[in-house]
Amino acid sequence: MSGHRITTYTVTYASWRDGADEREKTSTRSEDWDATPDTDAGDTSPVDAAVRRLRDDLFCTEPSTWPDCSPGATWWAQSDPYEHPYTGELTEVTAHLSGFTPDQERAIYTRLTTR
Numbered sequence: 001m002s003g004h005r006i007t008t009y010t011v012t013y014a015s016w017r018d019g020a021d022e023r024e025k026t027s028t029r030s031e032d033w034d035a036t037p038d039t040d041a042g043d044t045s046p047v048d049a050a051v052r053r054l055r056d057d058l059f060c061t062e063p064s065t066w067p068d069c070s071p072g073a074t075w076w077a078q079s080d081p082y083e084h085p086y087t088g089e090l091t092e093v094t095a096h097l098s099g100f101t102p103d104q105e106r107a108i109y110t111r112l113t114t115r
Helices: 046-057 102-113
Strands: 005-013 025-034 060-063 075-078 090-098
Touching: 005 046, 025 046, 046 060, 046 102, 060 090, 060 102
Parallel strands: none
Antiparallel strands: 005 025, 005 090, 060 075, 075 090
């Protein structure tokens, strides 16, 4: 695994219970994703690999900081967390970058927030 990584945290919450102030957290798991460029996917840099992984694989395109990137502090979340239609369980995924330079983090931020 390269020095460029994306660590995801997947948290699942129970459905809303009557009278509850918040949902009960039922599980948490983490997973490391490699951000090594994949030339078959068109990546030419770790920035390309991270943008592709965040956008296309993880659907994490909402930054934790707005309107500017804060290298080392900005993390990414799904814009539309999954709510199970029958159980009401909610699953949220956040993605955190490591091993990227501040300039690389700014480039990722720009590419994911420019519509």
